[in-house]
Amino acid sequence: MFPTTIAGSLPKPAWLAEPNRLWAPWRLDGAELEAAKLDATLLAIKLQEDAGIDVVTDGEQSRQHFVHGFLENVAGIDFAHKVEIGIRNNRYKAMVPTVTGPLRLKGRVHEPEARHARAHTKHKLKFTLPGPMTIVDTIADQHYGDRVKMAFAFADTLNAEARALERNGVDVIQFDEPAFNVYMDEVTTWGIEALHRAIDGLKCTTTVHICYGYGIKANIDWKATLGGEWRQYEKIFPALAASRINQVSVECRNSKVPMSLLSLLRGKDVLIGVIDVASDEIETPEQVAGTIEAVMKYVPKQHIVAGTNCGMAPMHSNIAQAKLAALGKGAALARERFG
Numbered sequence: 313m314f315p316t317t318i319a320g321s322l323p324k325p326a327w328l329a330e331p332n333r334l335w336a337p338w339r340l341d342g343a344e345l346e347a348a349k350l351d352a353t354l355l356a357i358k359l360q361e362d363a364g365i366d367v368v369t370d371g372e373q374s375r376q377h378f379v380h381g382f383l384e385n386v387a388g389i390d391f392a393h394k395v396e397i398g399i400r401n402n403r404y405k406a407m408v409p410t411v412t413g414p415l416r417l418k419g420r421v422h423e424p425e426a427r428h429a430r431a432h433t434k435h436k437l438k439f440t441l442p443g444p445m446t447i448v449d450t451i452a453d454q455h456y457g458d459r460v461k462m463a464f465a466f467a468d469t470l471n472a473e474a475r476a477l478e479r480n481g482v483d484v485i486q487f488d489e490p491a492f493n494v495y496m497d498e499v500t501t502w503g504i505e506a507l508h509r510a511i512d513g514l515k516c517t518t519t520v521h522i523c524y525g526y527g528i529k530a531n532i533d534w535k536a537t538l539g540g541e542w543r544q545y546e547k548i549f550p551a552l553a554a555s556r557i558n559q560v561s562v563e564c565r566n567s568k569v570p571m572s573l574l575s576l577l578r579g580k581d582v583l584i585g586v587i588d589v590a591s592d593e594i595e596t597p598e599q600v601a602g603t604i605e606a607v608m609k610y611v612p613k614q615h616i617v618a619g620t621n622c623g624m625a626p627m628h629s630n631i632a633q634a635k636l637a638a639l640g641k642g643a644a645l646a647r648e649r650f651g
């Protein structure tokens with residue numbers, strides 16, 4: 313009852329990358345960097361296990377960014393000439409690489425960290441990949457000339473890596489699709505179909521993470537424009553409920569999403585964010601259990617998984633660790649009370 317997991321990322325140790333920022337530059341290079349990433353992976357797992365997290369991740373210690381970490385291993389992309397584009401419907405600008413030819417996976421993307429993580433934990437292991445819609449929203453295109461066509465080409469590369477991760481012993485594969493609550497109409501017309509292409513043939517558990525983004529300024533400013541009730545999910549939840557994806561991960565803590573919308577995800581496991589990643593205030597176990605209780609009105613308790621609203625990559629390490637502990641303790645409290 314009420315198993316716990318995190319959205320995916322944890323802060324990186326200061327010896328691996330510059331702390332407290334997204335796109336943080338690595339502190340090392342070459343073989344030293346590759347070894348350090350694996351050391352950091354072990355630390356991330358240990359911190360989660362000690363906090364009582366049931367389904368652990370590699371903390372995304374081996375990638376600089378959740379989208380571009382994958383893209384670096386895809387042929388057909390020119391990283392040498394980055395261009396600035398507006399992403400998430402122009403919410404913010406980012407320097408992005410350009411697709412210049414047919415997309416093809418060059419080889420494995422996450423094999424070293426997946427194998428290392430699998431070898432060092434007996435817990436269930438989750439791995440995250442960017443979703444096709446979010447990728448095409450975070451890259452420039454000079455080849456396909458069609459977002460949908462390009463998304464399905466990316467979905468094929470994601471599928472190849474996902475199948476390989478499954479062979480590495482990964483139990484859960486999660487696709488991060490923050491673009492899903494920006495382009496709601498496209499989710500139903502092609503976004504979910506692209507995800508289906510990405511999960512094709514998988515037997516492991518599959519998840520899609522949707523959210524209102526990291527706690528960075530551009531996202532906080534955007535959220536302030538969304539009004540008192542955030543109903544973006546209302547449009548896409550029925551389509552997700554009808555999809556072949558097993559789990560949906562959404563933010564609930566300090567969110568203005570009406571909890572009643574979660575009832576639209578009938579039949580799915582719902583990974584509810586009970587930890588706010590946009591605030592340094594540490595949730596109490598009581599507050600965590602309270603969020604779980606509020607969600608129980610709309611989601612059968614056997615379908616509730618407790619997690620974080622989003623990735624914790626840009627947070628201070630000590631804050632992230634305290635929040636992990638609150639997550640573990642809060643879920644334990646909820647089990648005692650409502651289990």
Ligand code: ZN
Binds near residue numbers: 523524525526622
């Ligand atoms: Zn997120």
